[in-house]
Amino acid sequence: MTHTPRKRFGQNFLHDHSIINNILASIQTQPDEHWVEIGPGMGALTEPLLKKGLRLDIVELDRDLVSLLKDKFRHYNNLQIHSADALKFNFSELASSSPDILKQNEKLRVIGNLPYNISTPLMFHLLDNAYCIEDMHFMLQKEVVERICAAPDSKKYGRLSVMMQYYCETELLFEVPPESFDPAPKVMSAIVRLIPHQQPPVIVNDVKKLNRVVTEAFSQRRKTLRNSLKKLVTEEQIVSLDINPVLRAENLSLNDFAKLGNLLD
Numbered sequence: 120m121t122h123t124p125r126k127r128f129g130q131n132f133l134h135d136h137s138i139i140n141n142i143l144a145s146i147q148t149q150p151d152e153h154w155v156e157i158g159p160g161m162g163a164l165t166e167p168l169l170k171k172g173l174r175l176d177i178v179e180l181d182r183d184l185v186s187l188l189k190d191k192f193r194h195y196n197n198l199q200i201h202s203a204d205a206l207k208f209n210f211s212e213l214a215s216s217s218p219d220i221l222k223q224n225e226k227l228r229v230i231g232n233l234p235y236n237i238s239t240p241l242m243f244h245l246l247d248n249a250y251c252i253e254d255m256h257f258m259l260q261k262e263v264v265e266r267i268c269a270a271p272d273s274k275k276y277g278r279l280s281v282m283m284q285y286y287c288e289t290e291l292l293f294e295v296p297p298e299s300f301d302p303a304p305k306v307m308s309a310i311v312r313l314i315p316h317q318q319p320p321v322i323v324n325d326v327k328k329l330n331r332v333v334t335e336a337f338s339q340r341r342k343t344l345r346n347s348l349k350k351l352v353t354e355e356q357i358v359s360l361d362i363n364p365v366l367r368a369e370n371l372s373l374n375d376f377a378k379l380g381n382l383l384d
Contacts, residue, residue: 132160133232133258135299139163142310145292146230146256148173155213157205157231157241162188164230169195176213178205205231206241214251226253235260235304239279242313246286249315256292261307264291268311276369278337281376282330285321287313321377329380336368336376343367352382 133139142164148154150172159165159177161184168175169192176199179185185202192198201208214227229252233241238259245255259267262275268289269275283289292310297303323329332351339347345354345364357364360378362371371379 131232131300131302131304133163133295133299134301135295138295138299139167141293142230142256142258143167145310145312146228148228153213153225153227155210155227155229157229158233159188160184160232162191164232165192165198168230169198172197175199176201178203178208180204206237206244209248210245211248211251214248226251228253229255230257232258235263235306238263242283246315249286252315254315255287255313257311257313258295258308259311260304261294261309264309264311267313271372272370274369277340278330278333281333281373283313284373285319285323285326285329285377287315289313321374322381323377324381325383328383329377332380332383333368333376336371336379340368344371348379352379356382 148168148171153174154168154176156165156168156175156177159179165175165177165188174197177188178201179188180203182202185200189200192200210227210229214225229245238257242255242257245252263279266275266277266279267283268291269277269280290312292312295308295310297305297307299308332348335351336344336347343365344357344362344367347368348357354364357379360375360382362375362379
């Protein structure tokens, strides 16, 4: 069975068995778990996951791949294939769909080799359902993973860092070279582990307001806070939070941004 990778779907199929084995070693599956795989491609990860005996749902947009996967894995009764756009998919329904009444509303473990062009919006779509997700392991562009995991006072620290770290504990696990894929992308990739926080690490009254202040601050990241945030808060308000108004966005912690967001009406 063959399938020509489609550029419009951002398809780069993983084929490196050493990388696949590293991923499997990192995620530590258990047979009674409920997993969701996004963008399974030709099933390089799907097959070893199914052999673990866990319950697996896969979400794939490419209808030709859906047909291929249905045929390839037709003998497995622990698999459900969804021909759907992951950006619009209701993942919370999977968490409540167990045939075992005792496992309904169980938490999902999510894995995927995400198309780089939709990786950020897809992660935030999943985080809208963070309450029903145990953890997520994604193959992403290395630069994106570094931004997700970046700490304050670094050039890679930005809106994605702050917002992802509000929702999750983040960890770069290992890098993946271009030759591990067909076709080989022009960039390095990396595996990231995201574990949704049971309780938010900071007090935020309204996540939309946190996002607003973070977005505004980093949209003009070379400007000082008193200039980049002047449409939202006054210099006096910034000082009242014990934050230096001549700092730049990259110098602030998640807690600093939370305090600024809580000032907004």
